[in-house]
Amino acid sequence: MFFIDTLETEGMGNRGYVCGGTETALVVDPPRDIDRVLAAAAVRGVRIAYVAETHVHNDAVSGGLELARVTGSRYLVPAEARVAFPRTPMADGDEVELEPDLKVRAVATPGHTPHHTSYVLADGGHDVAVFTGGSLLIGGVGRPDLVEPALTERLARAQHASAHRLADTLHDDVQVLPTHGFGSFCASSPPTDDAGTIGKERRNNEAFTLGADAFVSHLLAALDDVPAYYARVGALNAAGPAPVDLTAPPVADADGIAARLSAGEWVVDVRSRTLFSEGHVSGSFNVEAEGRPATYLAWLIPDGKPVTLLAASAAQLAAVQRELVRVGIDRPVAAATGDPGSWIRTGEMLRLLPRSDFAALAQARGRGEELVVLDVRRGSERADRHVEGSVHIPIHELHGRMADVPPGVVWVHCATGLRATIGASLLEAAGRDVVTLDDDLEAAESAGLMVAG
Structure with a gap:
């Protein structure tokens, strides 16, 4: 038996x-x-x-x-x-x-x-x-x-x-x-x-x-x-990996979060992209907990860069922390949970990240608006089809290739919206005006935006 x-x-x-x-x-x-x-x-x-x-x-x-x-x-x-x-x-x-x-x-x-x-x-x-x-x-x-x-x-x-x-x-x-x-x-x-x-x-x-x-x-x-x-x-x-410590990281208050951002550390908001878009700490990046945060964060973050996590709840924080140790990000230096309003200092405002869809992109192009469409999918995905006139920088290359993104308002897309929001948050933190295309790529086909790879 x-x-x-x-x-x-x-x-x-x-x-x-x-x-x-x-x-x-x-x-x-x-x-x-x-x-x-x-x-x-x-x-x-x-x-x-x-x-x-x-x-x-x-x-x-x-x-x-x-x-x-x-x-x-x-x-x-x-x-x-x-x-x-x-x-x-x-x-x-x-x-x-x-x-x-x-x-x-x-x-x-x-x-x-x-x-x-x-x-x-x-x-x-x-x-x-x-x-x-x-x-x-x-x-x-x-x-x-x-x-x-x-x-x-x-x-x-x-x-x-x-x-x-x-x-x-x-x-x-x-x-x-x-x-x-x-x-x-x-x-x-x-x-x-x-x-x-x-x-x-x-x-x-x-x-x-x-x-x-x-x-x-x-x-x-x-x-x-x-x-x-x-x-x-x-x-x-x-x-030979060391044992892991899954206890909660030190609590980050608003002053601490601001100090870590000023020091060039990574402050990563793991809430859903919808919540992130509705209000987030300026300079923070979004890698949502439900979207393979270990894979994308480990792929993007420079080796040894300290990371602070912002989460909706203690349970969400613990789940992400558990995922991160699996890729060798052993210990966040700090973390905060709950109301994002408590993550900013008095007098500061949470940032909003505009979200849209492919139908609105088609309308904007029809009105002659000058904009940049950035495709952050992998090369194998783009080889099949892509949005006509889009710029291609895979999400894992974007942080090191900000200078390759043309000037103008950047509409960022992937296949579903998850990676688009990661990319948009990176660009916004670098001072760019961005719009997240939080939409399924099939909608781009329906809007007449796609061409063969």
Whole structure:
């Protein structure tokens, strides 16, 4: 008898797993906030005996080292991974026993990284599941370009070979349980489903439906921008992440917020973009809590820049703080919650951020108004279609390319409004007049604004 519990980290697009029997468990690719893992094991009434990493992660800081320390478990790490801490190296074919009839064996599956390793769970001698990390995903594979540009094509070919090795050695009904692929930038493509088996992937995944050359060409052509923080997170994981402190940060009052802004620090308002537009601290940036704040803030903020968080509630602040530690932003220097009127000094006013839609943009253009339309989507998104006459600067490049935005009132758009508000807040803090196009891109098509990429 075995169990497999999924630990989903939606903001990061990742999953970790707790699997085991009646007494002991193995944790695969645990999140950094290990209290979630300990709680899951407690519900099952099992002792965590092993913690396993499929690879040294780039997109999220691992909780594996700390979890192994706290639980006294063996820390299983691919043998060829270059890490600076003690661990149990796992080479191809190595096996550990959870319980007499429950075993886990390592399978070398290079591609996402050179050292990538998958783990097969066997119950009573029968393979039942494979934890594939960033190797074989649901409907795709992990991207091969996160290690070294010179290795990308070689690793893409390794991904194809690794997928076939799994399919050739495992039965069709074996569950495929990846870490990446549910919104993570480590995936080469969005998932086609929420669950998979070897048989389903064999029928639907391009790693099997395309030959090696065609697969590699298609995979390389589909690769998108790599978040800048991946290199920093990878280095943290290789060195061994420190324990995290999720207690509330020091409270920031109006004077403190003003002082931090004057010092050039980042003050980030994580309330919804609607609330931010209705009134915010001048100079603050908006990265809303419901919109993957860890990904976008980590991608945008310079390394080591102090960050102060402004949130609608203590619960919202705690949720964002938990997300940020997963990308190595360990401790906000200060925070404030509640009424934004308390975040400004006497005599100051909250700023408003104008919001509009694509129909109004079409009308403004029809009246001959001089304006700038700024598209902050990624290049792959713009390649399909774009607003005619728009300027393109991806959101992750905008902070360093303010001088490239032409003069005039800037109407900022993305695909839904989330990134547009991030971009508009950056521009407004730099002194530009802005309008957020808080609208779905399909409305731009209806307004006759779109042209083919």
